[in-house]
Amino acid sequence: MSAESEATPKQENWSLIIRPQRAWWDLRLGDLWRYRDLVVLFVWRDFVSTYKQTILGPLWHMVQPIATTLVFTVIFGNIAQLSTDGLPPFLFYMSGNTVWSYFSACLTSTSDTFRANAGIFGKVYFPRLITPVSIVISNLISFGIQFLIFLGFMIYFKMSGSEVYPNFWVLLLPILLMIMAGMGLGLGIIISSLTTKYRDLQKLVGFGVQLFMYGTPVIYPLSSVDVEWRWLILANPMTPIVEFFRMAFLGTSSLSPIYLLYSFGVVVIIVLAGVLVFNRVEATFMDTV
Amino acid sequence: MSTTVISVEDISKSYRLGVIGTGTFFGDLNRWWARRLGRPDPYAKIGEADHGNRYGETILALNKVSFQVKQGEALGIIGRNGAGKSTLLKILSQVTAPTSGAVKVKGRIASLLEVGTGFHPELTGRENTYLNGAILGMSRAEVNRKFDEIVGFSGVEKFIDTPVKRYSSGMYVRLAFAVAAHLEPDILVVDEVLAVGDAEFQKKCLGKMGDVANEGRTVLFVSHNMSAINRLCSRALLMDGGLLVEDGTASEVTGRYLQGSDAMDQGRKWSLENAPGTEELKLLSVKLIRNDDAFASSVIEVKDSLALEIEYLVNKPGLRFRCAALFYSQGVCAFASIEPKEVKREVVGRYVSRVFIPPHLLGENEYTVGVSIFTSIGVKQHFVRVQDILSFQVFDSMTAPSARGDYAENMVSALRPMLNWDLTFKDAAGN
Numbered sequence: 001m002s003a004e005s006e007a008t009p010k011q012e013n014w015s016l017i018i019r020p021q022r023a024w025w026d027l028r029l030g031d032l033w034r035y036r037d038l039v040v041l042f043v044w045r046d047f048v049s050t051y052k053q054t055i056l057g058p059l060w061h062m063v064q065p066i067a068t069t070l071v072f073t074v075i076f077g078n079i080a081q082l083s084t085d086g087l088p089p090f091l092f093y094m095s096g097n098t099v100w101s102y103f104s105a106c107l108t109s110t111s112d113t114f115r116a117n118a119g120i121f122g123k124v125y126f127p128r129l130i131t132p133v134s135i136v137i138s139n140l141i142s143f144g145i146q147f148l149i150f151l152g153f154m155i156y157f158k159m160s161g162s163e164v165y166p167n168f169w170v171l172l173l174p175i176l177l178m179i180m181a182g183m184g185l186g187l188g189i190i191i192s193s194l195t196t197k198y199r200d201l202q203k204l205v206g207f208g209v210q211l212f213m214y215g216t217p218v219i220y221p222l223s224s225v226d227v228e229w230r231w232l233i234l235a236n237p238m239t240p241i242v243e244f245f246r247m248a249f250l251g252t253s254s255l256s257p258i259y260l261l262y263s264f265g266v267v268v269i270i271v272l273a274g275v276l277v278f279n280r281v282e283a284t285f286m287d288t289v
Numbered sequence: 290m291s292t293t294v295i296s297v298e299d300i301s302k303s304y305r306l307g308v309i310g311t312g313t314f315f316g317d318l319n320r321w322w323a324r325r326l327g328r329p330d331p332y333a334k335i336g337e338a339d340h341g342n343r344y345g346e347t348i349l350a351l352n353k354v355s356f357q358v359k360q361g362e363a364l365g366i367i368g369r370n371g372a373g374k375s376t377l378l379k380i381l382s383q384v385t386a387p388t389s390g391a392v393k394v395k396g397r398i399a400s401l402l403e404v405g406t407g408f409h410p411e412l413t414g415r416e417n418t419y420l421n422g423a424i425l426g427m428s429r430a431e432v433n434r435k436f437d438e439i440v441g442f443s444g445v446e447k448f449i450d451t452p453v454k455r456y457s458s459g460m461y462v463r464l465a466f467a468v469a470a471h472l473e474p475d476i477l478v479v480d481e482v483l484a485v486g487d488a489e490f491q492k493k494c495l496g497k498m499g500d501v502a503n504e505g506r507t508v509l510f511v512s513h514n515m516s517a518i519n520r521l522c523s524r525a526l527l528m529d530g531g532l533l534v535e536d537g538t539a540s541e542v543t544g545r546y547l548q549g550s551d552a553m554d555q556g557r558k559w560s561l562e563n564a565p566g567t568e569e570l571k572l573l574s575v576k577l578i579r580n581d582d583a584f585a586s587s588v589i590e591v592k593d594s595l596a597l598e599i600e601y602l603v604n605k606p607g608l609r610f611r612c613a614a615l616f617y618s619q620g621v622c623a624f625a626s627i628e629p630k631e632v633k634r635e636v637v638g639r640y641v642s643r644v645f646i647p648p649h650l651l652g653e654n655e656y657t658v659g660v661s662i663f664t665s666i667g668v669k670q671h672f673v674r675v676q677d678i679l680s681f682q683v684f685d686s687m688t689a690p691s692a693r694g695d696y697a698e699n700m701v702s703a704l705r706p707m708l709n710w711d712l713t714f715k716d717a718a719g720n
Binding site for chain 2: 042044045284287
């Protein structure tokens, strides 16, 4: 009997083959789909565990954007007197901050994936990509709250006669979100793959994101940038997203929506690169983390 | 005919020895730069010889291990610490990848390296059941279907909507194990989960594993508990230094392992400075001796006779006291024995008290030993009172008659003396 099983190994019947390195194109996206319930549960876990035993629950998310916006308004609007493209400074800063904080939350929390989850990852297998994907989705909750606050203020300003013109481009909001999520996820998992070996890269993320914000028209409009330097800001794939968000909801931007395609292209590349690197690292990261 | 469901082919796993890089990008860059300039490694410890070629030196945690497992087989994996068992498990559970070789698996494989992986303290028992189930690879529908069964098995019905951070540790483990026990993979890989939890839980755990094996599913089981391996597994692998050294029936392989471990010294010695005791009396060493003076061992067979040797230093002439030995199992004192008389030790110096334990008294458990030295004449005074001095495992190889008789299944009791039974016929039914 043993001879038989030696002689006629039914190679095709193996449902799983564990090898030193998987081929780089073997991303096991099917596995990701099979574990989709886990994504839902992780999102639920993040949500519940953040708000249990808090008085205001999700309302805490109101404090951060309003406080940040007020600070921006006072410092950049009143003291530094930066241009806001003729928009009410409060709305201008709040729009930038709403978009930016979703991206930065996605980036910072996914960039810690391997290290923060080493405990679970060391004990059980599930597609590792589940974790960053669920983080990006979890962050949508806080984005949703901030976005509603922004909408509230926008309507208030509109009613009180400010020059604010939301238009049909707002329908593209889901696409904007997808691009941001992809950017945060892609960069985040690249960083988390590198930080399994080099911890100091993690320190870079915090202030890196902050520097990145100043390189994006969050606290200033693109139109206020000198024409000779504008290409630099335009090369930043986050620029079209912030500008486009303002154009859709507030009605002013100096940027053609075509630039959104550029962001989209960059995001596709970043996500692909991220997934490939991540996939490469996930097989053996437990040995180096 | 049973088919091969796991085929492990020439699996090796190497780890880089010592520090892997300096841990920071800057550090690695710095080291690389020093190397280029021919300077000594700035991260080498001072006084430590630089062997130059240390970088990249590797250790083989697994060395070309190959074996096959058939469907429905219960396979035990044993070996000393560092033998490569855990590495093998990690590879089988896809936590890490092998360095070379391949593992081929047929069917759904689930591994249990720990119970309660991913439990979140803020979530309720119910929420954690779903979360843990999903982490282990169950779909939501599957957990739904088995939910009542899981909760029933765990015995925490009343608290299922309470956050698990309020659970006692026993409840926590029971719920966690209940989830894991209701996984229905084709192949189950289990690490020493049995090492945690109370006796009742361990019993339940072993029982459930037995069920899984009886249902015709394949089980791979890594454990130090020879009794469990013998009872659950038909076949066992013995690993040593990353090599597969023996593959045979469970009783053969566990027997071989126990012989090999005889050399392990299970005594405990203290230096004079940190010896427990008072000025007048200090405990110097406690040693467990098996059968004769030849071996001290941490693995004991039910049929062995034992002696516990307590050595102490008396600093005051004419000190009167007695020694006591306490044997704990599963958190309770299984039995204690004291010197029958408080003997006066007239001379200053070292003494040895021995207590003899007959064969067929201990059960198949892990025991820990505590020692007290005290006097109760006049004012009661303890000179020495130490718990958990040493521990040993008692095992029944079933090669000699024992209190088991011909019963081969689980038998949990703190003590297991061979007692006489008799049977008489009283009268015929209907009279």
